[in-house]
Amino acid sequence: MRAFNTANNKKGDDDYFDRLLSYFQSQFYDRILQMIPIRKSVIFLRTDKNDYVIKGYHTNSRLRLQEAFTATLKKEGFKKTYLFLTSPVRDQLFFEGTYFGCMEYIPPNKNVFSFHTHKNRQEGMELLEQFHQTTASFESRYRTLLPKGLLIEKWTERLNVFSNNLPYLGYFINEPFISEMMSWAKWSLEGMENNRVCFQKEPTVILHGDVAHHNFLRDTEGQLHLIDFDLISIGPASFDYLQYANRILPFIDWSFERLSSLKQIKKYLHEEAFVFALAYPADIFREWNRMIREKSYTDHTKYKQVMDLTISQFYARKKFIDHLKELLD
Structure with missing residues (x-):
């Protein structure tokens, strides 16, 4: 049984x-x-x-x-x-x-959803947009029940935790890499703070808050579903799109051009706050903070995944961020 x-x-x-x-x-x-x-x-x-x-x-x-x-x-x-x-x-x-x-129970398709293909990335984005359009119509009813999505504050705290973990991080990552990543984060946060009004003028929706690939589920009929609403909050839709961008960038070789091919993201690329936010290494900080908190660096598979995210993609990410800086100069 x-x-x-x-x-x-x-x-x-x-x-x-x-x-x-x-x-x-x-x-x-x-x-x-x-x-x-x-x-x-x-x-x-x-x-x-x-x-x-x-x-x-x-x-x-x-x-x-x-x-x-x-x-x-x-x-x-x-x-x-x-x-x-x-x-x-x-x-x-x-x-x-x-x-x-x-x-x-939604019976899953034998082909698991991932961000590897443009079709999936576009379909996931369109479903997320539908979700925001729907929640915009009733978010006012949930304002007293849900927390506010405070992205700048959340990312500031994530950087602080990463900074406090520096004595441990030095065992795994060479210093030039650490300094560079922290400089990206500080530059990003300063730019977001100076342009905070861009986020404040956006209409509010209910944010999903965890747009990882495993929260998009394709059923046996081929329909894509959005699941797991444990991290919902109130805020501008761009907060979810920033997280989505951060999730898919490794799958598009950190290409600004390919990122801008998604119309839901393209419309934000004239907003300075959004462009600054694209530089923040949210994924690296999240995974290292979690790995040190849980002491899971002894797990070879997890360790390899986080090192790949941090080092193997470093120069592609750096090129992407340098392009963002050129756009903002």
């Missing part, structure tokens, strides 16, 4: 999932056939009637917010996502301090 035994599972994990499976069996109307952890607090559940995704939250209010938000999205016309369901279960799912929501 269960499918969560792997060579790396600890006995404690198995014991927990045994208890969780037993609890779900008592709460679902349908008979459970299979339970597979996808990642922390996200579980695939197969019953004799349907498939579901079960997701855990630390508080009931966070779960209720996600239920309300996805329901509003669907009601306002954004159909390419999931809904939370209450009908399969007898009562609110609460187990050992975690509140669980039961979501529709």
Whole structure:
């Protein structure tokens, strides 16, 4: 019935999932056939009637917010996502301090979505634009429920954490690289701050906040869906587009020309704040800060990925940033 035994599972994990499976069996109307952890607090559940995704939250209010938000999205016309369901279960799912929501399962396409092709990058951008157009119509209802998207403040803090990690970073990265990356960040933040009005004059929407490739899901029919709204906030759409640009630039060889071929981004390239923001090495800082915090540098695969992001792409990124500086001079 269960499918969560792997060579790396600890006995404690198995014991927990045994208890969780037993609890779900008592709460679902349908008979459970299979339970597979996808990642922390996200579980695939197969019953004799349907498939579901079960997701855990630390508080009931966070779960209720996600239920309300996805329901509003669907009601306002954004159909390419999931809904939370209450009908399969007898009562609110609460187990050992975690509140669980039961979501529709979207069967994935055998071809996993990635940013490798122009078609996918364009399609992901268009879906994100549809999401913003929909949330613009109801963001005022969520202003008291969601935090404000404060990109400059967030990136300033990320730089501070990276700076505090310098004693550790020196073991992995040679000094000229570190100094250069920090100079990019400081130049970017100063330019964003001096042109902050560009962001302030933009209409506000509900931001997705995590536009990584794994949050775009293509179903078996070929339709692309946007998932995982844990980091939603209120702010200008350009904040999501900046994150999207940062995610796709490694796949387009840090080409300004190829980036500007996306019409949703092209319209922002005359805004100085946006161009300054493109220079900020958000991905490098995010991954090194996380790796040092979690001490995951002993994981060879993760370490290689972060080093590739940092060093292998360094000169292509530097050329891109030098081009941004030329544009702004």
